[in-house]
Structure formats: C-alpha cells, structure tokens
Amino acid sequence: MLDAWYAIFLLGLMAGAMNALAGGGPILVVAALAALGQPADIASLTSTVALLPGQIASGWYARHSLVPIGPSPVRRTVAAVALLGGAVGAGLLLVTPTAMFGLALPALILFATGLYAWNSRAGGAPAATGAMALGAGAIAVRLAPLAVYGGFYGGGNSFLVLALLARLRVPPRAAAHAKNLLVLLINAAATLIFVASGAVAVGIAVPLGAGALVGGLAGTRLIDRIDPARLRFVVIACGTLLALWIAAREWF
Template identity: 45%
Template sequence: MSETALLLAGAGLLAGTMNALAGGGSFVTLPALIAAGVPSVAANATSTVALYPGGLASAWVYRGGLGQVAGVPVRPMLAVTLAGGLVGALLLLWTPSSAFDAILPWLLLTATLALAFGPRVAPWLQRRARLGAGPILVLQFGLGVYGGYFGGAVGLMMMAAWSLLAGADLKALNPARTLMVSAANTVAVVCFAIAGAVRWREALIMGAAAVVGGYLGAHLGRRLDPRLVRAATIALSVAMTAVFFVRAAR
C-alpha cells in the first residue's frame, strides 16, 4: 500500500472512531485529503462521501426512537433539512477552490466553537429563549445548508440549537440528529456524485477504514471517560483550525 493510501486509511480509521465517540471526524479526513493532493472543494465532497455510510448506519440504529424535534414534527424538519442540504451542496459546487480555501478556516472555527462551548451555553440560553415552529424550521434550513456545504460538527450544532431554543433533552434528540445529518448528507452525496466532484478511490479507502473505526469507537466508548474523549476532540479541532488559518495566510 502506498504512503498516500496509508494516510487516507489512517485518517478514515481515526475519523470513524471519533464520530462514534464524540463527532468531529471531518477535522481529520479533510486535511488528510488535502495533504494527499486533492483540491479543497473535491476534498470536502470526498470526505462527505467517505463518512456517509457510518452516519447512515447510525440513523438506522436510532430509527425506533424518532419523535418531535423541539416541538416540531419530524416530517417538516426533514423536508427543510433536505432542501437546505441541496442548497448547501450546490453552493459548494459553485464555489471555486481558491474561495473555499479562504472560507474553510472560518468554517472550521465555527465548528470548533460549537464543539467547545455549545454544552456550556445551552443552559444559559434555555432560560432566556423559546421559539415556535416557524423560526425553528428556518434555523433548521440554515443548518441543512451548512451541512450540505461543509458539515463539520453539524450534528452537534443541531443538538445545541434544538436544546438551546426549545429546552429539549439531548439524549432524546440523538435519533433526530442522526436522521437530519444523514438527510443533508444524502442530498449532498447525490449532488457531488452527479457533478463528478468525488475522488472515488480516495473515498473508498477512507470510507472502508472509517467503518472499521466506527466499530472500534463504539467499543472504546464503553470504556473511555467521556470528558477525556471530548477534550481530545476539541484539542484536535483547535489544532486543525490553526493549521488552516496559517495555510490561508500564506
């Protein structure tokens, strides 16, 4: 196996493990693909495709626990998420790689802040804000756009938004989170495949390793301290964000 294939397989393994434990796998797959010589837009599309099967499997496992999301029925939430995912995927395909290179560090920073501060901000906002179905659907459309365009930590952002604005229980939201993330990614994967934006060899290597990582991560999650997992994920996110800001400044 070549060095590039080993890099991609290792990144996929780590990303799959991270997604099973705490999320944030794209912080590993995207830089690895760019390091392997894949342009940033194609790298983002390929990363989405590579990590898609694991997310779909999670959605299937959680299918029995679906209920209302922040007081809104699942079907309208799913519809706006699909629409947002389509808009986001098309925006990515229309974005030149040079422009995406400039935007990428800020997207990573947004995802990192969500990972780091979402759980702390939630209780404060829960005491101060409650929104009805209309604003929540608009917000969900925006999250769908983000998911289709980039997707880093979008599942955490959805969980944070729903709990922040509707006071929903985080554990009960896991089934809806996996479904909505998979919905946005499904539309994105179809768009990327039709547009020829996916590097399939890289996606297959990385995706196969990510499935193995997801299996290992599920078992590790039973043994590791969640606080340690979260701290390691945030540290990696901060490091990758810093790297991409330095890269953009050159």
C-alpha cells in the same frame, strides 16, 4: 499507492471512532486532507461522501426519533427541509471557486472546532421536559440555515442541530437520536449532489469510508473503556493546529 491508501484508511478509522465516542470526526478529515494538499472543496465534499456509511447506521437506528418534535405533518416538513437544505448547501459548494473556499476553510475549521469545544464544555444539550409548541414553518425556518451549512461544509453541524433541538425542548436522549437522523438526511442529500457532479475523489473516498465504517463499529464497543474527554482534547488540538497550518499556507 498502497501506503497512501493505508494512511487514508487510518484517517477514516480515527474519524469513525471519534464520531462514535466523542464526535468531531469530519473536522479532522477535512483539515487533514486539505493540509496534505487536497483542494479544500474536494476535501470537504469527499469527506461528506466517505463518512456517510457510518452515519447511515446511527441514522437508521434513530429513524423514529423525530416524534418528540411534533405531529406527523411537522416531522415530514422537518425532514424535507433537512434534505432540501443539504442539497442547496452542496450546490453552493460546487459553484464556490476552489480558491475562495480554500481561503475560508481555516475559519470554518476554527469555527467548527470552537463549537465542538463549547459543546464539550457545556456537556451537550441542556435538560428538557418536552418539545416546544412550534409549527412546522417556525421549525423549518430555524433548521434551514443549519441544513444549508451542513451541505456546504458540515463541520460542527451536529452541535448546531443538537443546540436547536435543545431550544425546542426535545429531551436530551431523544435529541441525540434526532440529531443523528437529521444530520444523516442533510448529508445524504449532499452526497447525492456530490456524486452526481463527478467531483468526488473516489480514490480517497473508498479507503476513507472503509476506515470510518470500521472505526465507527469499533468505537461503539470502546465507549465504556475510553475516556471521551481525552478524545475531545485530541479533536480540539488537532483541529486548531491543522487550521493554523492551512491558514499559513492559504493566507500568507
């Protein structure tokens, strides 16, 4: 039992550090837990819950980061859509049959891994000079499907949100912080639904979350010492291999 707790802690440690340094931690956590035999839907929702503490730290730091998106009514609408979409996505996951989600998981992991690889190749959000003049409704329509996807699975959702903010012409540095806050809102709403459902694998979530918190704190201190490109390669390689492994188990 202690060995299993230690292994899960190390998985969280790696995911937390990768999130801080290069991103992609949720991709590895969900894929690894599913590959180790955890039901796919439980692996996904447990990952969302366990990785939330680390996201709270970055999201709190970015709590004023929605200012470039628009005036106060627009910001309130965007935040509400993030929360509602995350809750809806979580609800969809809970009503999705485990077998069906298991069949879809390899494709979700490969999609998230491909998105991660594309984002890494492209170097993140393109340069921008200011927010696009869109109303609250127009931004909400664009954000809503990303929020639902984030609550349902979430792998790679950071890159989708970042791409949306770039499309809105939010300056890159502000977009990075706004992305952290929006993803936090999405995942916080999903976490509330998952915890209330009683479906979270607490024995996994506790060591995983502890490891992610420590790894995230360590990662912030290693940003200037470790080449992010090497970590990105690890995420892409592991995500692809684990997706193929799960596909071989679920599809054949």
